[in-house]
Amino acid sequence: xxxxxxxxxxxxxxxxxxxxxxxxxxxxxxxxxxxxxxxxxxxxxxxxxxxxxxxxxxxxxxxxxxxxxxxxxxxxxxxxxx
Numbered sequence: 001x002x003x004x005x006x007x008x009x010x011x012x013x014x015x016x017x018x019x020x021x022x023x024x025x026x027x028x029x030x031x032x033x034x035x036x037x038x039x040x041x042x043x044x045x046x047x048x049x050x051x052x053x054x055x056x057x058x059x060x061x062x063x064x065x066x067x068x069x070x071x072x073x074x075x076x077x078x079x080x081x082x
Contacts, residue, residue, distance in 0.1 A: 015034035019027040033041075 015031045017027075017029040017031055019029070021027075036044075
């Protein structure tokens with residue numbers, strides 16, 4: 001006899017999953033992928049992307065302000081041409 005438990009017997013009902021193994025142990029699992037409708041999952045993925053795009057725009061604006069401040073601090077420069 002091996003040390004590993006035999007393949008579990010799984011019973012799926014919607015977003016819950018119950019497993020009973022030969023060694024007597026049981027596992028009860030909630031499956032959020034079954035609980036949340038596909039349309040909702042798509043909206044959540046899209047909102048995650050929009051959040052990242054919003055952060056990107058904040059970083060871009062901060063870089064732009066820093067570059068403007070640097071160019072104002074330097075003022076006009078005389079460039080030697082030979």
